[in-house]
Amino acid sequence: ETGVTQTPRHLVMGMTNKKSLKCEQHLGHNAMYWYKQSAKKPLELMFVYNFKEQTENNSVPSRFSPECPNSSHLFLHLHTLQPEDSALYLCASSLELAGGRYEQYFGPGTRLTVT
Amino acid sequence: QKEVEQDPGPLSVPEGAIVSLNCTYSNSAFQYFMWYRQYSRKGPELLMYTYSSGNKEDGRFTAQVDKSSKYISLFIRDSQPSDSATYLCAMSAIGGATNKLIFGTGTLLAVQP
Numbered sequence: 001e002t003g004v005t006q007t008p009r010h011l012v013m014g015m016t017n018k019k020s021l022k023c024e025q026h027l028g029h030n031a032m033y034w035y036k037q038s039a040k041k042p043l044e045l046m047f048v049y050n051f052k053e054q055t056e057n058n059s060v061p062s063r064f065s066p067e068c069p070n071s072s073h074l075f076l077h078l079h080t081l082q083p084e085d086s087a088l089y090l091c092a093s094s095l096e097l098a099g100g101r102y103e104q105y106f107g108p109g110t111r112l113t114v115t
Numbered sequence: 116q117k118e119v120e121q122d123p124g125p126l127s128v129p130e131g132a133i134v135s136l137n138c139t140y141s142n143s144a145f146q147y148f149m150w151y152r153q154y155s156r157k158g159p160e161l162l163m164y165t166y167s168s169g170n171k172e173d174g175r176f177t178a179q180v181d182k183s184s185k186y187i188s189l190f191i192r193d194s195q196p197s198d199s200a201t202y203l204c205a206m207s208a209i210g211g212a213t214n215k216l217i218f219g220t221g222t223l224l225a226v227q228p
Contacts, residue, residue, distance in 0.1 A: 004158075040123065043159075043203070043218040056215070090158050103149060104205075104216060106158035 002026055004107035006091050012113045015081055021110045023074040023091030031096045032074040033104065034066060037088040049074065050096055081114045088112070118142050121204055121219030130228050134191040138204035138219045141185065145206040145217075148180050150189045153201045153221065162202075163189065194226045 004025045013019050025032060034046040048056035049068040063085075065077040074091055088111050092104040121138045128134055136150075146167055151159035163178040165171045165187075171178045177190040187206070191198055201221040208215075 006158075040220065042117075042119070042220050043216075045215065048215070103161050103164050105161060106151075108158045109156075111156070 004091055004093055004105055006089075006107035006110050008110060009108065010111045010113075012115060013078070013081065014115055015083075017081075018077070018079040020078065021076040021089055021091075021112075023076075023107055025072055025074075025091075025093035025105075025107075027093055027095070027105060029093035029095045029105075030071050031094045032068060032071070033092040033094075034074065034076050035090040035092060035106075037090055037109070043090065047076075078112075081112075083114050086112055086114045116141055118217050119204065119206065119219045122222055123220050125223040125225055127225045127227060128194055130194060130196060130226055132194050132226075134189075134194050134198070134224060134226075136189040136191075136202050136204075136222050136224070138187050138206075139185055140187075140206060140217075142206075142208065142217075143182075143185065144208035147207040148178070148187050149205045149216070150176075150178055151203040151205060153203060155200075159203055196226050196228045199224060199226050 007022045031050045033048050036044045036046055045058050046060045047066040063080050067075040088109045090109045091107040094104045119138055119140045148165045150163040152162045153159040165178045165180050168180045168182045175192045179188045201223050203221045204219040205216045
């Protein structure tokens, strides 16, 4: 496996279900991100982890709960979601270096549908 | 005012045309500029990366940054049907505790054979 992988690729869940999205990066990066992509809207940054520490939470509802056990793996735990949470959820990673370089590399995304 | 503005299109061109995609921004602190290509039902793929002002060329693709006008462009020469995708601009400021990219909404490009 190379790059950034995400599972599952598609997920349909009811509003009372609990599910988790998984992301794994094989690039040796030290920062990982969760984004939400909805139609006609810019990518929305949800969470950022640098060296396993959460450094950003963009006012995301508590029904989304991230977990970063190490610098290669990132999870997004979902519970009691709403239909408006239906979107493409993208994971990304980057290599944080002193002095910058800010390219982020994305996974293929999980298409989530909440019924 | 949005930090980054991008015409959503759709933009339809014939094969072989030169394509110009643009973004404007309002934050003068932005120093890093990127273009991503996103095919339908896929994640964004990094296409071009530019630091500060100037041009960068990679094959049929040229990225331009004009910081004085707060305007960035991506040119595609000899466009191909395989270039049909959504193109996202993204940018970031120097420094800060996190690597925060600000994205445009994306421009949908269709290259007709």
